[in-house]
Amino acid sequence: MNRGLSAVAVAVSLLGCVGLAHANADLVEASLSAHAKYVPGELLVQFHGTAALAARQSALALVGGRSVERLRAANGSMGELHRIRLPEGSSVAAAMRLLSANGFVKFAEPNWVYTAQSVATDPYYVNGSQWGMYGATSPLFTNAYGSGAAMAWDRGNTCLKKIHVGIMDEGIMLTHNDLLKNVWTNPDEVVNGIDEDGSGYVDDINGWDFVNKDNTVFDDVTDEHGTQVAGIIGARGGDDKGIAGVCWGVNMIPAKMMTNGTGNAGLAVKAMDYLTNLKYSKNIKLVAISAAWGGGGFSQAFSDAIGRAGAANILVVAAAGNSSKSNDTAPFYPASYALDNVISVAALTEYGTLASYSNYGATTVHLAAPGTAIETTNPVIKKGVYKSGYASLSGTSFASAFVVGAAAMYASSHQSATAPEIKAAILNSAVPTSSLTGKVLTGARLDMSTF
Structure with a gap:
């Protein structure tokens, strides 16, 4: 089912109306x-x-x-x-x-x-195939339509800790066994009620909750979507636990601007600026921000915030949407912002077809990535206590998470690469796929096997 999270509200004036001066x-x-x-x-x-x-x-x-x-x-x-x-x-x-x-x-x-772009299929899984991570010649298991991440792992690229990504979403379960080692810790803050680093956010040890205005980036199961996206990007691999994300060592920064499927534009602007400012103030290698949600209309305020991220050399990876519609004729934001640092992602099935629910766009959606029956981390509650769980899920949210992971993986092996260079590498390495011809700009699917 589609999960709704209202997030990103935007200011709008109209051309053709007397006195209105909005450029868009x-x-x-x-x-x-x-x-x-x-x-x-x-x-x-x-x-x-x-x-x-x-x-x-x-x-x-x-x-x-x-x-x-x-x-x-x-x-x-x-x-x-x-x-x-x-x-x-x-x-x-x-x-x-x-x-x-x-x-x-x-x-x-x-x-x-x-709204968050996820479609639940099976609530949890115990043992199954992570087809989205495989490639045509990956060790142990193969799937020609997977992302090729396993082939990069086999060559030794499991991502560097110095590479950071921001996750604008619901919160992230910090104690999940597959995530706890890969969630960012602010080196300049301690929990004492004092804003040591002068960021304006007191005790932002692991990021910030813009919904509740505090430093608790995980509250309860209303933060499952952020936890699911984080698992695909950076669940710890090679540790004999649960699943492996695309980047085993990446540093993920939670910027919680949704909860229980709801947020707003003001929260999204603040979350984007928080992450952008962290890159400057901490001098960290923050290469991409996950925006695995969408809906609403064109927002100049949020477009400006994405532009500020672009000026800081940060990619914004957005879900194309789950309405089976063309974004060429019915724009879906933020995926449809025509900004150089945006990558829009459709969902691919394990059989190499465009997912039936996925939006598409020959000029507005860049590529497709695995998005159906994707196994990932999920918070579960047992006897009143949150435990590390897993779920099999579908949606363009999860396809876009693969591309965030791909950006981090490429940056790990090409540490001087700029945001435009990372975007070009992702699009140029995509594999032409007949089902995507005329459906996405590249006519191709994600392939990070050579990263």
């Missing part, structure tokens, strides 16, 4: 026309750098709105970005248009709803 207004118009879901009564409002406090207040007064959170401080020509709440019963679209026509507002947009 036509994309927002399309999103509204398609009845994309958004959080009722909320907008994200980006002010111009010239908008002083009095100007911001007067603008919000036009719609009776109040700021409930400042998402970003002013920076040059870009003023403050706020999440605002409208009076009960207000029209989000009308308020958006009125604010967008104000001279102190750069754009205003709805808080779009995004």
Whole structure:
């Protein structure tokens, strides 16, 4: 079943409406026309750098709105970005248009709803084939349509600890036997109620929970999707426990912006910026961010955040979606953001066919990766205690997780590679597959056997 997690709400003005100046207004118009879901009564409002406090207040007064959170401080020509709440019963679209026509507002947009792109098949597994990790000539088991990760392992590439990836999702079960050694630990923080590293997040030992505004990145089974994605990317391999992820030694940073299938745009912007800022402040090799979810409409606020990640040399890998639709004609965000650092991923079956549920797009989806009947880590509760469990799952969420792992694997063997070089390596090494011709940009499937 599809799991919904609302995440990533975005500000939107419309081209063709008098006074509106949103550069991507036509994309927002399309999103509204398609009845994309958004959080009722909320907008994200980006002010111009010239908008002083009095100007911001007067603008919000036009719609009776109040700021409930400042998402970003002013920076040059870009003023403050706020999440605002409208009076009960207000029209989000009308308020958006009125604010967008104000001279102190750069754009205003709805808080779009995004959903995690997973489809449950079997709840747990005890013993089974990790076909997605195999390749045409991998040791022990083979599958021509697998990712080829096992062939890279056989050559000694199991990923370096210095390589980091961010996981924007639900939380990650830190105590899971297959994950605990590969979750990032902040070297500059201790749990004492003091923000030692000056990041603005007190005691962010293993990342941050933007939903509950604390440092607890795993709460309960409502964080299963993040745990599942993490298992595919970086479950510990070669330790005689459970499964092996693509990258046995990668460092995963949780940025929890969803819980129990729900989040919002403001949370997504903050989570993306948190990870981007960590790369700068910690001087770490953060090569990719997992965005294994989607939905809603075009968001300038989140597009800007992805752009900031791109400027920091970080790829953003997004799930193409689980609606069996063409993203060429019905954009699915964040996979459909036309930004150089985005990779959009469809789901492939173990028989080499495009999964029946997978979205596709000859110009907007880059490639396909294993996404059906994928075995991964999962939190389970027994007698009131969370235990390390496993599940067999399907969805473009899990296909995109393979590509995040591929980015980390390539960076491990090509440590000076830039984000564009890593993206090019992933796309250029993809294997042409007849079922994908005209369905994805490369007409090909993921193959990391040579990484």
